[in-house]
Amino acid sequence: MSADKLTKKLSETHVCIVGAGLTGSLMAVFLARHGMRVTILERRPDMRAESISAGRSINLNITRRGLRALERAGLEAEILKQSVPMMGRLMHSRSGETTYQPYGRDESEFGNSVSRGELNKTLMTAAEKAGNVTIRFNQRVAHINLETNTLTIQNEAEKNRYEEKFDLIIGTDGSASQIRHCMSEIADAQCDTDTLNYGYKELTILPLEGGKFALEKNVLHIWPRGLYMIIALPNFDGSFTCTLFLPYEPINGSPSFAKLKDERVVGEFFKVDFFDAYGSFDRPEKTFFENPTGSMVTVTCDPWHYKDRVLLVGDAAHAIVPFFGQGANCAFEDLTVFEELMNKHVKDDTVDWLNLFKEFNKLRKPNADAIAQMAFENFIEMRDKVGQPEFLLQKAAEKVLEKNFPDKFASRYALVTFTHTPYEVCRDAGVIIDKIVAELCKNIKSADELDLKKAEQLIDAKLAPLLKGRVRDTALSST
Numbered sequence: 001m002s003a004d005k006l007t008k009k010l011s012e013t014h015v016c017i018v019g020a021g022l023t024g025s026l027m028a029v030f031l032a033r034h035g036m037r038v039t040i041l042e043r044r045p046d047m048r049a050e051s052i053s054a055g056r057s058i059n060l061n062i063t064r065r066g067l068r069a070l071e072r073a074g075l076e077a078e079i080l081k082q083s084v085p086m087m088g089r090l091m092h093s094r095s096g097e098t099t100y101q102p103y104g105r106d107e108s109e110f111g112n113s114v115s116r117g118e119l120n121k122t123l124m125t126a127a128e129k130a131g132n133v134t135i136r137f138n139q140r141v142a143h144i145n146l147e148t149n150t151l152t153i154q155n156e157a158e159k160n161r162y163e164e165k166f167d168l169i170i171g172t173d174g175s176a177s178q179i180r181h182c183m184s185e186i187a188d189a190q191c192d193t194d195t196l197n198y199g200y201k202e203l204t205i206l207p208l209e210g211g212k213f214a215l216e217k218n219v220l221h222i223w224p225r226g227l228y229m230i231i232a233l234p235n236f237d238g239s240f241t242c243t244l245f246l247p248y249e250p251i252n253g254s255p256s257f258a259k260l261k262d263e264r265v266v267g268e269f270f271k272v273d274f275f276d277a278y279g280s281f282d283r284p285e286k287t288f289f290e291n292p293t294g295s296m297v298t299v300t301c302d303p304w305h306y307k308d309r310v311l312l313v314g315d316a317a318h319a320i321v322p323f324f325g326q327g328a329n330c331a332f333e334d335l336t337v338f339e340e341l342m343n344k345h346v347k348d349d350t351v352d353w354l355n356l357f358k359e360f361n362k363l364r365k366p367n368a369d370a371i372a373q374m375a376f377e378n379f380i381e382m383r384d385k386v387g388q389p390e391f392l393l394q395k396a397a398e399k400v401l402e403k404n405f406p407d408k409f410a411s412r413y414a415l416v417t418f419t420h421t422p423y424e425v426c427r428d429a430g431v432i433i434d435k436i437v438a439e440l441c442k443n444i445k446s447a448d449e450l451d452l453k454k455a456e457q458l459i460d461a462k463l464a465p466l467l468k469g470r471v472r473d474t475a476l477s478s479t
């Protein structure tokens, strides 16, 4: 029998959040504000008591969308204290030459390199301080009975299983979500997981003596090599967390995880392909085998909710490949929207959850699809185009347009990263921007030769009607 409509007062509603990652922990902060009782079930041990396992320390570029959710939770300043600003990207060519591309139009626009583990720890502590929130570690959700809202939970520490019923269940259990899996098997949610034919491996560049940075500090470093690449993000302690993206199997004879079989081959690979950084990596031949190989997926699912009882948020609903640095930013923007919808829908300490979930799904799903598409396009861009002269000219042209038309023009990257313009609009604007820039770059060799009069006409005619002035960070509502 299907459960009745949930009409309980918020103060009497017991919600279970599955997964104490970035999304689940921050979600708990917002729900606790409405006086709800929140239990978070997390399959791992408490990372605040354990060291984060080597090779899984990932750094995130947290930008406007993520910062706004953190600001609303009162945590922005604390997180920014742990971050290193990144003003642009620095490309390292095979011959060791570097080319710098600033991220923003001026120094007010930059990325923030934050340790995912440290961010997660801060959010867990904030959740526990927010009110009636309990995090239960080593509790892996194995199954959900959607009709009775009952979870089957595996206690990983005591090696036993038990069942528990909740009023509401929120699945924030990441890209391999068990909640999503059950929703797609039992209910009619259409869910797909598309696995990229690339894996990633983490490496480290250690600080120099005295904690100094071995490479330029305030940038994201990229070593683009056609079908593979390394990126490096700065850490607060002077080190860099580097990620090698590589196909599992050779593509047109390229290096691949399948080919890099022993320390000698790996050593050669780093020495030849990344020679200017080879001496800085911490024992690349060893860490390559010590650290796990991560996989990357795009998850799509529709709808994100089951009736008025179960909702997916964050990677569980829409994991994306990491090449726009927006997965967590998008998940945090989900939470800003969710919080705004709560404020709108709460009446007399109750909520019409079904309407809220439907509206949330309607507002966020097209935007999640748009950033998934752009993230994949950025993968191709970073892999294939970043070092090409034509691409560099187009990027330089975008900068000239941003400087000359600050209220009318922003690149797609800037719209996604430094504004709250819906991802859907950013994607559509990107198509128009590419056409405008290609038209303006015909027959010129340098961005200084751009025809600015023609540029303004094209921007006014083609881009302005879509962007409606949304080219700077705005305090507009996300909904």
Ligand SMILES: Cc1cc2nc3c(=O)[nH]c(=O)nc-3n(C[C@H](O)[C@H](O)[C@H](O)COP(=O)(O)OP(=O)(O)OC[C@H]3O[C@@H](n4cnc5c(N)ncnc54)[C@H](O)[C@@H]3O)c2cc1C
Pocket (backbone or CB within 6 Å): 018, 019, 020, 021, 022, 023, 024, 041, 042, 043, 044, 058, 059, 060, 061, 062, 066, 116, 139, 140, 141, 142, 172, 173, 174, 175, 176, 177, 178, 200, 243, 294, 313, 314, 315, 316, 322, 324, 325, 326, 327, 328, 329, 330, 331
């Ligand atoms: C290499 C790489 C680089 C990235 N860079 C960026 C970046 O620069 N900027 C950015 O915004 N995003 C980035 N991302 C994406 C970002 O890491 C994710 O979007 C973000 O971590 C999603 O958070 P989440 O809480 O939804 O999921 P997760 O972080 O996956 O958290 C899920 C939680 O649920 C728990 N869990 C899972 N299953 C169960 C279960 N059955 N029962 C109980 N608990 C469970 C897990 O242990 C985990 O704690 C990157 C990702 C990768 C892989």
